[in-house]
Structure formats: structure tokens, C-alpha cells
Amino acid sequence: MASRPVHFIWMLDCSGSMSVNGKIGQLNFAIREAIPEMRQAADANPAASLLVRAISFASGASWHVGEPTPVDSFSWEDVHTYGGTDMGAAFKLAAGALETPPMPQRALPPVLALASDGQPTDDWRAGLRAIDSTPWGKRAVRVAVAIGDDADKSMLKEFLGNPELEPLQAKNPRQLAAAIRWMSTAVVKDASTPKVEDAKPAAPVGPPLTKGGDEDEIW
């Protein structure tokens, strides 16, 4: 007997604009801070084994953490900025991981967590089609956070693939940390709970309430 794996894939925008106002640093910090809570969320459901990895995209895309890593032994190495916003390349990379194989058929729906502050600079729709054409891609729980006001929110909404869902909005480091924490915990908890969605793609629970009105909007 064995627990069912939940694959969690970060897709992180590392374009040049992420270096403005320390966004990339805050993103690294938020992810690092979220990992212990991610472990707690995973511990709360021993029936699921949480495996984490990450893609960074800028000018092209590459696996930042390529090996699906048990969350208990997952540690975060900072990502760095390096160019454009080739989100489509990141989607295609993720799509390759969502084929069966390498993704096992015996698993819970994977989680695709996207964070971006800009407009894609490549054919992101082709990448999204690649994800949608994989067995697990169309079943994946998808979450997205728009960092700052320049992020292409309509594109992120299209990525979510569910008209009832909106991308999260992070206008400052505190909101980004809240969004990352929610992606890492509530979504993981939801995805790792066996349930039935009647042949519809799994959808996460509602987004977090992030304070914003009384804070400086620095992004």
C-alpha cells in the first residue's frame, strides 16, 4: 500500500521586471517562508504524498527544481531574473511533466502554481494548449498570482481555465506572501483530499482575502 502522490509545480516569472522594487527577492522569501506551512498541510493528510518542483521562465524556461521532491526534503534555492517573459516555454516544460508517463496514473490531481508580473513575450497559448492536451494538465488544480499592476490578468484567468476563478492579486510584499502561502497550503490541502468533481477539472477553494486598501501599493 502507498499514499497517492500530489505533484506541485511552481512556474515562476523571472523576467527582468521582477528585479524592480525587489519583487524577485520577495518572491523567493515568500516561497521559502511558505515551505514549513506546506509541510504542515501535507502532514495533515497522510493519504497524499506531496512532491514539489519548480520552473523558472524569462528568456526561455528551465527546471529550477527538476526532480519531484518530497516536501519534507524540499529546500528553496533562490531564482534570479534573466530576461523576457517566455511563459509559453514554461507551459510546454510543465506539459512534458504532465504526460503519463512520466506522471503516474495513480495520483491525485497535480497543482500548477503560476506567479507573474508581466505580459508573456512568446506564444503562451501554444504552451497552454500543450498543458490542456495532457491527461493530467486538464485535470490540474491551477492557481495564479498577478504580481503588481502590470501583470496580464486576462491571460492568467485564461490559464486558470475556470470562469468562476480569478487570479490572486499581489500589490505588495505582504500580499504576495499571503498569496504564496495560500497557494502552498489551502490549495495543497484541497488537492490532496480525495473527492469527486464529476468529470470537471478540479478547482481549488476560494482565494484568500488579502488586505490591501490600507497599505502602500509599492508594485
Next chain:
Amino acid sequence: MTAVRAPLDRAADWELLRGAVKGVAKKYSQDRCAAKATAGGRAVVLAVADGHGSAAHFRSDQGARWAVQEFTACAEVFAHEAVRLGADAANWPGLRAAARLLPRAVGHRWRQRALVHDASSPAHGAGPARRAAARARRDREGPAATWDLAAYGSTLLGAVLTPHMLLCWQLGDGDVVLVDDGGVAHTPLSTGPDMGDETDSLCEPEPWRKTRTHWQPLTGGPPPAVLLSTDGLSKSFADHQGFLDFATGVCERAAGQGVAAVQGQLEDWLARAAKYSGDDTTLVAAFATAAAGTEHGTAVPDAHGTAPATNDDGTTEGTGTA
């Protein structure tokens, strides 16, 4: 984790096994099951139903209960007829036709109960918004879509076993496992590994169209052991073979130690499985006693059908000669 332990049910030709445990961290189980002898002990009816359980299906425990009750009611009538017709193969085509119609009858009866319940206590409220949504669904999908019964959604697996015939039905996930007297297990209604937790459901329009049926005349050798389980069991195993090995192991122990001994251990096994799948886990099974096997020995020894063929409508049939 709460275990449901049923008293051992002993029929003339069959011994029955039944166990159910609640999933880890669940408030209550949405699985329901039945295992009962009928037709004077000459036949058994088995059923398991798995209510979907997530927030959108918050009445699925009731849906699962009705699924088992309505299937059992229909299957008992079928079982009596199957026993009455006995080994006369000339009557089997009629029985097969009746078997194909059974899912429709069960679906209608289940839907009727859900509609009555929802009418008296609307799952989604009874305000203007709901009426508008119902009108929109009717305009979009026709009269059958007027009501949204998703709150009651459930899968359903059932079987009827007589000394001469085995019928199995499956809507949605879960497993029907047959173990022959050589200890070989197979899943005649399997459509391959399920991905995630998607499944067909009684709450969908015309669910009988998605119900798979397996028919197997028992014309040689003893009847196979029949095990029905919700997906919480198979999903606790690392691979399909591990699950089949478990089924074989249950049968071996039932043969070696007696069904009563297995019944005493079953809850512990299911509870262990539930820790890995996280889901409600239910299993019912029927084993032929020597009485059933003896009668069987009079039949054609080499015509035992074990390799089902798939029809266009998704049903499978044993290859035994009728």
C-alpha cells in the same frame, strides 16, 4: 476512523463478507453497501455505492443509500427469476436482456427518490435564483436537466450470483473483482486506471448509458468469488497488481480459515487501506459454499467463461456457451 461491522450472513449456497470504514479525517462515511442472500439462499445480491463526498455533493450519503436500496430491490427480483430459470440455457438470452435493462430501472427509481427529497428540502434553496437556474438548464439541456441532483451524486456497483450465472453492473469508479478457484483475480469491468477522482455518477442524466455490465454463465467449475469495493480500497495500493493480490489473499484466507475469521479481520485491513487512500473504504464479497459448487459440478466442465468480450454499448460478456 469508524468501522462498520456487519454480522456474518450465511446463505445456503453462499457465505458473505461485508466491511466498511470511514476515511481518515472525514466526519462520516458516504459509502453504503449490502450483501444479502435471496431466492431461498440460492442467490446473493451484492452492492456498494460511494457517495461523492465533496462539498458540492453534500447529500451523497443519502444518494449512496438509495443507490444500494434501489439496486437491491431490482436485483432481488432479477435473482429470483434467474434462480427460477436455473440451468436452462434457452432462457438466458431473456435474462441477459433483463440485465441490460436493470440499470435503467435503478436509475429511474434513484432519481425519483432524489427528486422527492429535493422537492421537500431543496438542496440549493428554493428562491428565485434557483428557479431561474432551473429554467436556464431546461432551456439549454431539455426537461431532463431541470433539476440539479449533484448534491446526491453516487457511484454504484452491484452483482447477482446464482449457481448458474453471474451478473455485475458498474457505474463510476470502484472495483468488481472475480477470483476463480485457481486464485486468479481479474476485474471484468475495469476500464483502466482512473485519473484523479473523476467518475460517472447516478446524478448525471441517463446514468444507465454509462453503466457497464458483465454477464458470465457458470457452466464449468465452481462459481468465482465475487468482491465489490469502493475505490478507497484499490487506490490504497501502489499498483493494480497489489490490489488483485489483496483480493486473492482474502479468498485464500476465506478458504483456509473460514469466512468468519476473515470477517473478524476485515475491518483492520480496510482501516489500513483507508490510511493510504484517505477515502471511505468498503468491501462486500460472496463465496460459494460446497453446496453451490457441488451442483455446479454437473455442468459442462470446459465451457467456463472467464474472458469477457466488449460490446459496442460498453457491456462485457463472458464467453461461456449458452
